[in-house]
Amino acid sequence: MKKLFSFATIASLLVLLAGCGSSGNQAAPAPAPAPSASTEPAKQQSLLDKIKAEGKIKIGTEGTYAPFTFHDQSGKLTGFDVEVVTEIAKRLGVEPEFLETQWDAMFAGLDAERFDVIANEVSIRPDRQEKYDFSDPYIVSSAVLVVHKENNTVKDFKDIKGLKAAQTLTSNLTDIARKNGAEIVGVEGFNQAIDLLASKRVDVTINDGLSVLDLLKQKPNTPIKIVAKDPNGSKNGFMFRKGNPELVEAFNKALDDMKKDGTYLKISEKWFGADVSK
Structure with a gap:
């Protein structure tokens, strides 16, 4: 048994020494390559x-x-x-x-x-x-105050306080109507505002002067009229x-x-x- 133990011990030592020798011959790991210019973020497309x-x-x-x-x-x-x-x-x-x-x-x-x-x-x-x-x-362009053709009481922006004004809700023209105390009736656009005014479902609309003049040129029988013009273009x-x-x-x-x-x-x-x- 003692001889067997000695032979096993010697064999183990030889294996261990062989392993140590082989590890000494391994090449050191290569350093990581430096990032190239191509790896940088590309410029965002305008x-x-x-x-x-x-x-x-x-x-x-x-x-x-x-x-x-x-x-x-x-x-x-x-x-x-x-x-x-x-x-x-x-x-x-x-x-x-x-x-x-x-x-x-x-x-x-x-x-x-x-x-x-x-x-x-x-x-x-x-x-x-x-x-x-x-x-x-x-x-x-300039904002204009528009009323029904039969309306003879509204002559200036100060006269619209408490009156119903047909306006798109986020327009700068609506700001003028609010500033002068009008009750805002929301509409989808110019045509709807004119339709409501022509049918007397609202009292006034403040809109673009060029648009109103073009409408009256194209449809002269539309029962509306311009009564005032905002001085600020x-x-x-x-x-x-x-x-x-x-x-x-x-x-x-x-x-x-x-x-x-x-x-x-x-x-x-x-x-x-x-x-x-x-």
Whole structure:
């Protein structure tokens, strides 16, 4: 038994020594390779680059606000804003895709990235500029006070206190109505406001002067009239989500080029008979 134990002990020692010798011959692990430049985060694609890559720009608009954005007798979407933004899209080398939405849902649609830009006579206001970016102004308009043709008591904005005013709830025109004490009756857009006024279901509406003049030119028998004009003109621009300066700059350049080469004036005179950029 002692001999067997000695042989087993010697065998174990030989195995142990062999293992130690082999471990000494192993190469040290290679150092981890340094990160290459290709592993660094790629620069995020701008919205302008994305639009150009896709070949189209998504445009939010009402489609019910003549003469800026509406459907003609054939059902085609047209209007001043539609023509201006279509020309801008052409100069960017992309196709315009119009997505029609009620005014009060339009800003939410831009927030949700349903649109790349809004083209709908959006007034440039400080409260909006806190959240959104705007192009340079492309049209200046004034608010007007409109009543039924038979109404001879309302002659100025101060006369609308306590009266029902048909207004879209988030419009700057509605702010004027509230400021003068009117009771706001919410509507989806310009056409509904005029329909309520013409049928005497409201007393007044404060709306865009260019829109009202266009309506009376197209439908002179509409029983409404303008009784007062707000002295402060409203500057309107195309509206974008914050953080897309390349797209805003591209719009501004296209607008500037259109004014220089006479394209803007041609569109303006077609719809209003004058330059409405000032």
